[in-house]
Amino acid sequence: MIGFTRVTGLPDASRPLLEVKGLRVEIALASGVLRPVDGVSFDVAAGETLALLGESGCGKSMTALALNRLLPDAASIESGEVRLAGEDVLRLPESRMRGVRGGRIGMVFQEPSTSLNPVMTVAAQITEALALHRGLRGAAARAEAEALLQAVGIPDAARRLDDYPFQFSGGMKQRVMIAIALAGRPELLIADEPTTALDVTIQAQVLDLLVRLQRERGMAMLLITHDLGVVARMAHRVGVMYAGELVETGPRQAFFQTPLHPYARKLFAALPDGSQRGSPLDAPPGSVPTLDQVFAGCRFADRCPQAFDRCDDEVPPWHQLGAQAVRCHLYETVSIPRPLAQRMTGSGFVRSGRQMTPLLEVRDLAVHFPVRKGLLRRTVGEVRAVDGVSLALVLGRTLALVGESGCGKTTVGKAILQLIAPTAGEILFEGENQAGASQDALLAMRRAVQMVFQDPFASLNPRLRIGEIIEEGMHSLGVGEGPAERRRTVDGLLERIGLSSAMRWRYPHEFSGGQRQRIAIARALAVSPRVIVCDEPTSALDVSVQAQLLNLMRELQAERGLAYLFITHNLAVVDYLADEVAVMYLGRIVEQGPVTSVLKAPAHPYTRALLEAVPRVDAIEEIAVGAALAMSPAELPSPLTPPTGCHFHPRCAKATDICRVSYPAAQGMVGGHWVRCHWPLTNAVKRVSD
Numbered sequence: 001m002i003g004f005t006r007v008t009g010l011p012d013a014s015r016p017l018l019e020v021k022g023l024r025v026e027i028a029l030a031s032g033v034l035r036p037v038d039g040v041s042f043d044v045a046a047g048e049t050l051a052l053l054g055e056s057g058c059g060k061s062m063t064a065l066a067l068n069r070l071l072p073d074a075a076s077i078e079s080g081e082v083r084l085a086g087e088d089v090l091r092l093p094e095s096r097m098r099g100v101r102g103g104r105i106g107m108v109f110q111e112p113s114t115s116l117n118p119v120m121t122v123a124a125q126i127t128e129a130l131a132l133h134r135g136l137r138g139a140a141a142r143a144e145a146e147a148l149l150q151a152v153g154i155p156d157a158a159r160r161l162d163d164y165p166f167q168f169s170g171g172m173k174q175r176v177m178i179a180i181a182l183a184g185r186p187e188l189l190i191a192d193e194p195t196t197a198l199d200v201t202i203q204a205q206v207l208d209l210l211v212r213l214q215r216e217r218g219m220a221m222l223l224i225t226h227d228l229g230v231v232a233r234m235a236h237r238v239g240v241m242y243a244g245e246l247v248e249t250g251p252r253q254a255f256f257q258t259p260l261h262p263y264a265r266k267l268f269a270a271l272p273d274g275s276q277r278g279s280p281l282d283a284p285p286g287s288v289p290t291l292d293q294v295f296a297g298c299r300f301a302d303r304c305p306q307a308f309d310r311c312d313d314e315v316p317p318w319h320q321l322g323a324q325a326v327r328c329h330l331y332e333t334v335s336i337p338r339p340l341a342q343r344m345t346g347s348g349f350v351r352s353g354r355q356m357t358p359l360l361e362v363r364d365l366a367v368h369f370p371v372r373k374g375l376l377r378r379t380v381g382e383v384r385a386v387d388g389v390s391l392a393l394v395l396g397r398t399l400a401l402v403g404e405s406g407c408g409k410t411t412v413g414k415a416i417l418q419l420i421a422p423t424a425g426e427i428l429f430e431g432e433n434q435a436g437a438s439q440d441a442l443l444a445m446r447r448a449v450q451m452v453f454q455d456p457f458a459s460l461n462p463r464l465r466i467g468e469i470i471e472e473g474m475h476s477l478g479v480g481e482g483p484a485e486r487r488r489t490v491d492g493l494l495e496r497i498g499l500s501s502a503m504r505w506r507y508p509h510e511f512s513g514g515q516r517q518r519i520a521i522a523r524a525l526a527v528s529p530r531v532i533v534c535d536e537p538t539s540a541l542d543v544s545v546q547a548q549l550l551n552l553m554r555e556l557q558a559e560r561g562l563a564y565l566f567i568t569h570n571l572a573v574v575d576y577l578a579d580e581v582a583v584m585y586l587g588r589i590v591e592q593g594p595v596t597s598v599l600k601a602p603a604h605p606y607t608r609a610l611l612e613a614v615p616r617v618d619a620i621e622e623i624a625v626g627a628a629l630a631m632s633p634a635e636l637p638s639p640l641t642p643p644t645g646c647h648f649h650p651r652c653a654k655a656t657d658i659c660r661v662s663y664p665a666a667q668g669m670v671g672g673h674w675v676r677c678h679w680p681l682t683n684a685v686k687r688v689s690d
Contacts, residue, residue, distance in 0.1 A: 022079055
């Protein structure tokens with residue numbers, strides 16, 4: 001079972017293992033010099049986790065790369081010290097640094113798909129590290145590689161050693177990355193966004209794994225993240241970065257009870273939850289300033305609601321308030337702000353419940369992919385990616401589709417737009433069936449229905465500037481009266497999604513992953529659609545940019561009556577934005593209903609497990625090791641050979657014999673909430689026909 005392991009006390013730290021003092025990194029560009037890391041100082045003790053928290057572009061990842069001396073060619077470390085157990089690694093020759101990098105310092109990169117070599121087996125990649133850092137080769141190296149895969153929780157490790165990265169799921173690839181990082185028995189592990197874009201159950205497994213390995217091996221850990229829930233669960237201490245410098249540090253519990261810096265308090269205010277439904281999130285306006293300038297005052301002043309004249313002209317000094325330290329002029333008199341107010345626990349704003357005719361309706365949608373083998377490519381089976389899904393999208397309302405990676409959510413979205421041909425079922429747009437229609441017949445629907453894809457880098461043309469990318473759809477569909485109006489629309493969209501209009505001349509590769517995702521969203525919004533299918537639109541965004549985006553989507557829905565199909569694994573976003581939620585497992589919907597009903601009183605064990613796996617910022621007290629989820633940590637079964645009976649029964653703690661032989665019928669509950677489960681429900685439940 002998956003255990004919720006929460007870090008509690010600080011380890012014994014007579015002397016820090018890692019000491020960083022005055023670290024400065026500069027990047028030489030034709031247009032000037034960038035300073036992504038500008039005078040950063042911190043330390044980490046053995047067995048301790050320090051979380052670096054902040055928005056994209058604040059310098060967190062560049063700090064981690066500098067510690068490993070893995071900077072891009074145009075970048076250099078201008079000053080500072082990085083001492084590992086007293087030895088300054090910045091002064092080591094490259095021949096000795098190769099023993100530190102991957103040996104004494106292990107690193108888990110943000111995107112395992114691009115970090116793992118696609119043409120090398122997992123065994124080859126792990127044994128390469130073992131040979132370099134521990135001198136192991138042959139049978140000894142293979143045995144150790146197998147032990148590492150077992151340690152990170154990959155089942156059948158001996159067989160999977162000879163698999164290639166593409167044969168692993170996203171969560172398993174991240175585990176392979178951790179195994180490679182551990183091969184050199186590191187004293188310090190740097191984890192750069194280790195759970196970004198992972199669904200909540202896999203994230204829970206990876207975080208538990210990191211905590212367990214840290215405790216077993218006594219490693220120090222530098223955790224880089226923008227997820228406050230992950231920080232609350234993992235960190236001993238927190239450092240908040242903004243625009244290349246640290247602005248606040250302190251113990252985890254003190255930080256979560258009373259964040260001091262206005263920027264840190266804005267990050268908490270930007271977190272979505274159900275109590276704020278119908279109200280805008282209090283996100284900081286604008287974006288992180290460009291780092292090619294010399295700052296005269298506080299770097300957050302332009303976005304700070306409490307800024308005054310001195311903030312513009314004078315760099316704030318550090319102030320120590322108990323165990324916390326903050327860089328802000330507001331603390332000249334050493335006054336401590338009130339702790340963050342507890343959020344409301346009511347149901348929040350609820351939209352009108354009157355029935356409306358769906359603009360887009362899906363009935364019994366099925367998407368099956370044939371599996372062919374042999375010289376004649378005969379069909380020997382089929383992957384049931386989507387197996388009888390029914391949904392209805394109403395103007396002005398949001399339907400969220402949630403579930404683990406591999407359950408078929410994205411396939412549903414693509415099938416609605418006929419980007420994947422449905423095997424069976426109906427797709428009704430304004431009452432007309434679009435399934436199997438010609439390209440000309442689909443034109444009207446495709447003008448009204450847009451999609452934001454999960455991977456923005458793959459969906460943006462690398463040869464076009466982003467202004468051209470956003471304007472391309474407007475031009476082809478005849479949106480806007482002329483080039484000047486289209487340019488004004490593009491500039492306005494860029495400002496509303498947290499970028500500046502001056503960025504319209506840049507190419508996609510000049511933006512971070514989160515910024516590219518915002519550009520993809522702006523492109524979909526530019527043609528004034530009536531329905532938007534959003535496939536994980538916030539998965540790579542930090543909390544402040546996510547809040548800006550959610551505010552924008554909510555405003556556009558109110559102004560234009562947009563319908564959203566919101567595909568996501570972020571249940572906090574669902575609680576804030578959605579009117580209705582459908583929970584999908586292995587190609588089928590297992591529970592659906594109003595969001596306030598499903599998330600507050602989930603009826604299906606799978607829905608309960610998803611909710612229990614979410615890291616919470618309001619739960620920073622100790623939780624005993626071994627508190628279990630209501631779900632086995634086993635991987636999602638293959639849709640090629642789904643389990644008999646209820647597809648969830650191999651992972652369900654409440655499964656009985658009937659679950660193994662019979663797929664459950666739909667059972668209706670109060671207020672349009674229904675579930676497919678044999679597990680006994682309340683007496684208020686009545687059976688309805690399929």
